Amino acid sequence: MSVDLPDFLKSGEIARLIPVASASQKERHAASVLLATLSIVRPLARDLFATIGRRVGTTTAVDAYTEVVFHNQNGERSARPDGLLILKTSRTEWRALIEAKIGNAKIDVEQIEAYARLARENAIDTIITISNELTVIPEQTPYALPSGIGRRVAVYHWSWMKLITVATLLIAREDQFDEEQHYILKEMVRYLSHENIGVKGFHRMCSDWKPLLSKVHAGATVQKNDIDVVNTIKCWHQEQQDICLILSRHLRAPVSLRLKRSHRDDQSMRIADDAQALAETKRLMAAFEVPNLAGPMEVVADLRRRNIVCRMQVAAPEDRKRYASRLNWLLRQLPDDLDRSAVVRVYWKGGGETYASVPELRDDVKVADIERPGAVPRSFEVAVISDLERKFFGPQSFIEGLEAAVPQFYDSVAKHIREWRAMPPEGPAVQVDENLTEPFDRARVVRRNPDRVAHKGSIDGRVYSIFEDGSIEVETPRGVKWFRDLAALQSFAAASS
Numbered sequence: 303m304s305v306d307l308p309d310f311l312k313s314g315e316i317a318r319l320i321p322v323a324s325a326s327q328k329e330r331h332a333a334s335v336l337l338a339t340l341s342i343v344r345p346l347a348r349d350l351f352a353t354i355g356r357r358v359g360t361t362t363a364v365d366a367y368t369e370v371v372f373h374n375q376n377g378e379r380s381a382r383p384d385g386l387l388i389l390k391t392s393r394t395e396w397r398a399l400i401e402a403k404i405g406n407a408k409i410d411v412e413q414i415e416a417y418a419r420l421a422r423e424n425a426i427d428t429i430i431t432i433s434n435e436l437t438v439i440p441e442q443t444p445y446a447l448p449s450g451i452g453r454r455v456a457v458y459h460w461s462w463m464k465l466i467t468v469a470t471l472l473i474a475r476e477d478q479f480d481e482e483q484h485y486i487l488k489e490m491v492r493y494l495s496h497e498n499i500g501v502k503g504f505h506r507m508c509s510d511w512k513p514l515l516s517k518v519h520a521g522a523t524v525q526k527n528d529i530d531v532v533n534t535i536k537c538w539h540q541e542q543q544d545i546c547l548i549l550s551r552h553l554r555a556p557v558s559l560r561l562k563r564s565h566r567d568d569q570s571m572r573i574a575d576d577a578q579a580l581a582e583t584k585r586l587m588a589a590f591e592v593p594n595l596a597g598p599m600e601v602v603a604d605l606r607r608r609n610i611v612c613r614m615q616v617a618a619p620e621d622r623k624r625y626a627s628r629l630n631w632l633l634r635q636l637p638d639d640l641d642r643s644a645v646v647r648v649y650w651k652g653g654g655e656t657y658a659s660v661p662e663l664r665d666d667v668k669v670a671d672i673e674r675p676g677a678v679p680r681s682f683e684v685a686v687i688s689d690l691e692r693k694f695f696g697p698q699s700f701i702e703g704l705e706a707a708v709p710q711f712y713d714s715v716a717k718h719i720r721e722w723r724a725m726p727p728e729g730p731a732v733q734v735d736e737n738l739t740e741p742f743d744r745a746r747v748v749r750r751n752p753d754r755v756a757h758k759g760s761i762d763g764r765v766y767s768i769f770e771d772g773s774i775e776v777e778t779p780r781g782v783k784w785f786r787d788l789a790a791l792q793s794f795a796a797a798s799s
Contacts, residue, residue, distance in 0.1 A: 308365075308388065310424055312373045317341060317366035317385065319486070328500055330368060332493075333384040333402040333432070336465065337366035339490045340387070345478045346487060349468050354428070354440050354458045356389060356396065363390040374423045381416045387430075397426045403433040404462075405500035409445050414457065421455045428456040434502055436461045436543040438559055442569045444540075462501040466494055467547045474554040504544040507697040508537045515695055518584050518605045526578040534586075535576045541701060542588045545601075545708055549590065552709060560589035560598050580605075592712070596721040601708055608694035610704055612711035613685035615649075618678070619722040621754070626667050626782035627767070628679045630775055633664060634784050635718050636684070644715065646670065647683040660684075667782055684719065686711050725754075 307314055317337035321330065340347045341364045348358040358364065365388040375381065385400030399417050403409055409431045417429050435444035440458035447457060469491050472478055479487075494501045510530035517524055524531060542559055549557040565572035580586060586603040595614075602611040622628040632646065640660045647657040648670050654677075658670040688707040693699040757768040764777040774785045785791040 307367070310372060310374065311367070311386075312371045312375075314367040314370035314386070317368050329402045329404045329407075330384055332404055332462070332499060332501070333400055334368050335490055335493055336402075336432075337368065337385045337387065337400065339486060340364055341366040343479060343483045343487050343490075345472050345483070346469060349472060350460070350465065351389070353460075353468075354430070354456075358389065359391065361391060364388075365390065372420065372424050375420065376423065381413075381420050383417060383420075396428070397424075398428040398430050399426055401429065401431045403431075405434070405502075407433065408435065409433055409443075409459075411445050411448065414445075415448055415451065418451045418455050418457075426455065428458060431457070431459045432462060432465070433459075434462055434500075434504075435459070436463065436504055436540040436547075437569075438539070438543055438561065439566065461543075461547075462494060463503045463544065463547050466491055466501070467550050470551045471554060471556065503547065504537070504540045504701065505698060506701055507541075508533045509697070510534055511537070511697045511700070512695055515605055524581045524584070526574070526581040528581070531577050531580055532573065535573050535580060538576070538586045538588075539573070541704065545588070545705065546590060548705060549592065549709065549712070553592065553712075555593050557593075558591050560591050590708070592716070595716060596719045599708070599712065599716050601704070603694075603700075603704065605694075608690055610688045610690060610707045611685050612688070612707055612715075613683055614716050614719065615681055615683045616719055617681045617722055620724065623678065624782075625671055625678055627775060629663065629667050629670070629682075630782060630784040631722070632682050632684070632719070633660070633667075634773070634786075635720060636660060637714060637718060640686075640714065643687050645685050645687065647685065648672070648679045649681045649683070650674070650677050651680045652677060684715050686715060 317334050319335060319338040319342070321334040340350065344358065344364075347362075347364050351358050367386045367388075368384065370383055370386045383399040384402045387398045387400060389396040399421060401409065401413065401417065414429060414431065420426065421429060430440075431443065431445075433444070437444055437459055440460060443457060443459040451457060469487055473484065473488055473491065476484055493499065510533045514524070514528075514530040514534055517530075546557045546559055561572070565575065576587075584605045586605070587600070589598040589600045591598050596616050597614050600613050600615075602613070603609075604611065616632070618628045619631050622631060629646075629648070636644070642659040642661055644660040645657055646660060646663055647655055649655050650672050652674070654672050654674070656670040656672050662669050686707075688703065690700065690703045693703050754770050755767045756770045759766060766777070767775045769775075772787050774788065774791050775782055776785070776791065783794070785794065
């Protein structure tokens with residue numbers, strides 16, 4: 303069957319949704335399935351091209367080809383890109399060469415140089431590489447580009463897991479496209495996710511990981527320019543992005559890294575700064591931002607202690623005037639089954655910090671009191687510590703432990719914490735015959751607010767507070783305790799008698 307090709311192509315195939323190439327050509331198979339899906343499923347094309355600054359409008363045509371050979375291929379006769387994408391509107395045409403790798407194969411920089419020369423000869427705007435290597439943004443490639451290539455033709459990089467994640471988020475929003483497109487997109491994800499295809503996330507640290515840990519534990523000097531430090535940081539950056547993609551797929555929401563603008567704009571600066579931090583602190587650090595979460599989730603891998611700490615900080619409620627009330631505001635948000643690996647660190651106004659495990663604080667809030675008259679907490683940090691011990695040394699077992707610890711922290715701690723917000727003025731703002739000299743004696747509007755005290759009093763010299771949601775705080779011989787309702791207080795009293 304003849305194929306209508308653009309005039310500048312000597313040969314090629316329209317990207318097939320069901321490839322027919324040799325079974326050994328997994329890269330061409332995967333590229334063909336992706337490109338065919340992009341030409342059919344408009345929302346996928348829209349969201350993917352948006353990551354490289356290209357708009358796909360309602361009238362934009364997306365044409366996709368594989369195994370392309372150009373008429374004008376002087377000097378690069380052996381070059382055969384895996385694919386060609388063309389975005390066409392009534393006034394413009396944008397072209398991109400596609401180079402894909404699968405499994406452990408890495409992008410060949412010499413091949414990209416050849417494609418750059420081919421691009422200049424054929425009015426190609428962009429080269430897009432695809433592999434299992436991960437980057438934070440498409441502009442940051444996992445390989446070093448020769449000087450000048452980026453100025454002559456734009457070069458971007460997508461990871462296969464990034465493509466799967468974008469598709470997964472779209473699948474969760476069925477209203478974005480019709481039933482047929484939804485089915486095709488799910489089949490693309492199912493195809494790329496099959497173990498035989500070779501698409502995978504980051505799953506093991508580099509070979510420098512164990513030697514670096516041995517140096518740290520031996521107390522040897524570690525410098526920021528050491529090759530094992532730099533390579534470890536490069537691996538850590540890939541793992542950070544993989545965690546973002548894992549959480550995004552599981553939560554059906556976009557999760558991103560919290561980065562300084564300078565680090566987002568300059569990959570080499572980010573590597574250098576993080577290498578220096580690792581050399582000085584012997585820790586790997588990252589922060590993840592989840593939509594509508596009370597704060598960023600921070601992750602610290604401590605090379606000396608061989609543990610992983612997941613933590614989140616939240617401001618203390620300003621409407622509570624006592625230490626115990628502010629702490630109980632936090633404790634009552636946390637699940638009841640947290641064990642001693644969950645720790646609360648209290649940061650105090652006026653300076654200082656204290657800490658204790660969640661079970662210890664539930665038993666007696668005084669264990670973290672700074673014992674300074676009038677002192678109240680400024681903020682709290684909730685952390686869960688995972689001791690990997692010998693598994694920390696394993697390049698693969700370290701990643702497995704990390705990718706288990708972060709989602710577990712989200713489920714057991716992070717998603718339960720609500721950021722405190724001051725209530726707006728109650729009003730009413732509408733007044734009739736306003737009299738500026740009249741005292742403010744209007745009755746307050748009653749709202750059910752779990753953070754607001756409805757009644758306060760004392761029994762036998764012990765202060766109690768009843769909140770608008772029915773919960774109760776009572777001073778006991780072992781400190782202030784919080785109860786969900788009167789029934790819980792009565793059960794506690796009966797058990798203590």
